[in-house]
Amino acid sequence: MRIAQVTSLQESVPPVDKNGLEFVVHFLTEGLIARGHEVTLFGTGDSKTSARLHVLWPTAVSRDLFGSKMDGAYFSRWSHEAAYLRSNEFDLIHTHDVCGMFWALLQSPLVVTVHSPVERVIPPYKKHFPRRYWPYMGNLENKLRDTYLVFISESQRRHYPKGRHHFVVHN
Template sequence: MVAPPYFDIPPAGYGGIEAVLADLSNALVAQGHRVTLVAAGRNGTRADFRAVWPDAVPHRLGEPGPEIIFAAEARRVVERLIAEDGVDVVHDHTFAGPLNAPAYARLDVPTVATVHGPADSELRGYYRALGADLPLIAISGRQRTLAPELNWIDTVHNGLDPADWPFQRAKGDYALFLGRFSPDKGAHTAVTAAHEAGLPIVLAGKCNEPPERRYFTEQVEPLLGPDDRMVGPADARRKRELLTNARCLLFPVQWEEPFGMVMIESMVCGTPVVALRAGAVPEVVAHQVTGLICDDPGELPQALRDVTELDPGECRAHVVRNFSAARMGLGYVRAYRRALASFAMPSYLSV
């Protein structure tokens, strides 16, 4: 299991991929598989661990250098693992790491890669160039539909361990925006909708890179009223507290969100989601059961009023049934077996 080098696993705060990696690794170990996590920083999982770097580098997020250097050094670690311990499959969660797939194939080990980001952007050409030798795993059906020609081998929704998340029926009277501060995440839309519904809003999330700070200063902060709060990045404890007590999570995304982890984190706490219909939202939220999906921002204020009618217990049950770490683990085992079967098949038969 090859992780990006930016955050510990699990992450203390921001780090959606790393949170998924931690729960996936633990689920696979619980299901009887031997998992080795190749990463930077510390290991907070039940998997075996090989550190490429002693420390994660969150301050380098977004720079190409660490990604490429880490991929080169991780390759040496994985090749040693293959030689020493025996490896059935390499599962890469990084951007540059899939370029190592041919090296592992020469050692008779297939690689699969989860596409955690958008596949319909300029990255589409990158994954297309990797060709038929690298099986790709989508995190939503919508992500896969937007780039159907890529070498998808399976779709596995993200998951979490419900036991790690609190549940509470009683809710506070505020809307919560929790996410990266970027126009496509829609924090400005969230503030406007909350005010029109007569609700205060709490804003939390990553806001440290220059474009994020500029967006907040220019488009979000001027909208805030005296009852609103901007709390900035939220660590694991604070995130759970905010989600558990909110009337709802307000998720007015304005782009093709490949999944949206914060939606299942909210629902497992018993907190419904009010969202715009974009990306994977309809796959994740059960409309009128675990949240309300709107087709237009003008519908959000009424949805914020109506969302109190939804049952917190149904929200949690929906995640337990459909987005548990155990279910995610079983989905990835299915994908690994497909990759192994394809890898073992002579090329003239796999065409």
């Protein structure tokens, strides 16, 4: 299986001097490769991996003088956009950051692992828009409901609207 692993670029994979979701990405990526899968990691140039590395920034943004001054969401969107533009090359895209603006456009299966507290990562986005715009958001909302979401605790899962493909895998 051809799998894309997508990170936010905030840290290298694995991270340096930190615990974090990038360790999960690292161990998962290496395990998939050991099982014979072709994995492409969308990450930073200082990542150490057996996967094909699609470098999007020279170092972890958190340790980069220029990058650390910018909003991390820009880097996350950039990383996701790069993977989504190559989606025809993958049987599955696995992202570790909730960056859903383009999910509705993807043809390939998508798995999203939610590592952070849900209320911080997935705000009720409709509250940011006047009600007259809500009908235009239906496609995104349906895609969110149908996306394969992996939570790392039951507590996270309870805070998110029920979906057909929502699972808990404890760290």
